[in-house]
Amino acid sequence: MTDIIKPDLKVVKQIISSGGESLKKCYQCATCSVVCKLSPDDSPFPRKEMINAQWGLKDKLVTDPDIWLCHQCGDCTAYCPRGAKPGEVIGAVRKMTIAHYAIPKFLAKMVGEAKYLPLLIAFPVLFLLAVLGAIGRLHIPEGEIVFGHLMPHTIVDLVFVPIFMFSALVFAGGVLRFWRNIQGQCNGKCSLMSLIPTAISVNLDILSHKKFRKCEVNKGRALAHMGVLYGFIGLAITTALAVFYLYILKQESPYLLTSPLKIIGNLSAIALLTGITLVVINRFNVKAQAGMGSYFDWLFIGVIYTVVLSGILAEVTRLMGIAILAYPIYFVHLVSVFFLFLYAPYSKLAHMVYRTIALIHAKKIGREEVEEK
Template sequence: MQRLNPDPQFVRELQGVGGDALTKCYQCATCSVACPISPSSQPYPRKEMIWAQWGLKDKLMSDVDVWLCHNCGTCSDLCPRGARPGDLLAAIRNMTYRSLVGPSVFAKWMSSPKYLPMLAVIPAILFLVIWGIMAGVNGTLFPLTEDGHVVYGLIFPGDYTIDPIFILVTIYVLVAFYTGVTRLLKRFKPEGEVIYVGGKKPSVIRCLWDTIVGEIVTHKKFADCGEDKAPRKIGHLAIFYAFIALAIVTSIVAWGHWLPVFLGWGGIEIHGIHTPMPQAFPVKVLANFGAILGLVGLTVLTANRVAKDPKKTESNYYDWYLLGVIWAIFLTGIACELLRLANFKYLAYPTYFVHLVAVFMLIGYLPWSKLGHLVYRTAALTYARYLGRKVM
């Protein structure tokens, strides 16, 4: 007989991060029946609603099904009591983000809007110090080139400030994700029947490949959640591919700058890529395309979230923090380009400063933000596929 260890404090914490309506659930199972992607054996989210009401923290934190849910909201739309089971699963994921990696203070700061200034002040101070040092070198806070143009490298040189900072931050985030994914997979315990196609256990690499190509890249499960969820899928895909485009641009620019430097140390001289780039340059065209695509996705997702019925589903701070930071990145990024082209130095440099702060807040706090689910969900979906956990 399995011994249960209810945790009343966990229930209160769960209610505080989006699962506040769970006490309304009276176990009618409408949510599990309505979910179009829930496994036929031990379906969710009914069992998660039971465990949450009982305060079974260990059960919920080791439940892979929490990550299989794509939060389409169908279960919450059809719930006769307004218990919002979809919000509950999102709340469990939010709590999981906070517990996987340290330092714990970042997890705490990500949990409430009152800590937002703390998250912003770290990169703000860092970049203000750099700006101040470079102002001393240039003799002004708002320098121009000899031919009178705004160049952001005059106040934030990529060679020895921006590039090293974000390289170190990225390495830290990758280590944090490795630690978090490892801990997450160790927690998981299979629920329901395990069936392997053809009776043979697949390889982890094959499962990871099928998950990325079959689900992540196409967002197929978003379509499976119902035709009326199409705007949500379009919004997610637009932002997803916008970030891919901008990541490609960043990688090309970095390699185009640093590769000639490294080769130059070996006596090999080649021409590199330098910023700012001409508007017709292919890399610049891709960057502008990514920016426009990102704005489209943000507009769709924001409109979709604002239009939600609060009685059926409720947006929480994790949702709005992520949307707000991404909005700040894209708006300031586009504004930086326009202000640079217009040579409005008194607006261009402060805008670029805000842009750097927003980018740091997205990347630096990624393991504790909702965007971290892109990594954790991929790991969970791969694990479920490896186990043979089947959907309807």
């Protein structure tokens, strides 16, 4: 008996509406798999993903670790003779996969569609305004500008720690289900202890941007992505230092610009701002060859800009003593950080987690690109 596969048009439409609109142009010539420098020789990507996407085979796509081995360099898009933009299609499949593993589903849907953006912004704005109202701080505080006078650190912790925990739990659930789906390919090689050295090796590769440096068309992508990654790492260290200063050293902000916390925080903000600006410049420079990216990509870029610019401007206006600007800008900063953390498991930021897991899996099973390719 012959199995008849029917295309799942709902899934195809979902991929098309998420930035994979050129999907149907693919005539499966495999040029993309040949030019991709990150694809292994055995069962290479992205041609097979293009076929699965054309048929709307969601089960195959969301359990395919290869979609995360793609680093969206756009080389395949530049060389595709049909203009099918495989790099953009794989990006749309990744978005669908992030939504597939995230709960609750309605949040993933809202983060993925531009029409819900006002609602997504309204929630943290109204929530934080309600908190300020509840503690009687719905006004510009008088005297020296100290952001703790608007929202005390205990309240900041009470709001942001649960958001962080929520995101961590959603990520953990998604990663566990993703891992369950891909570990079958391990053939018993993926015991927890054996994964540790592989995870260390993969993280060193990520830090060095070894794979990004293989991009041809979008050569600037490695430096741009490095700026963003190191900016985030620096800001994570800054947050840890802030907890140390506050709860161990019992020192409250504002801190001197010469304190290690401020130096690391300011350098990280500059790295992040530089990195994300290079990301935007690169996208415009190679838009004809590699594509401009989707709403999903640009939402993430917009959020990073808002977080970093509001942080820098809040500090500058505080140092200049302009309370009427400093406090509202600080409020915008809090809203943007709330937005970033709360929606992280449904946003492009989730690629950091899923790609790392897929890279560990690939290294463990020996599924890596051929070095000389």
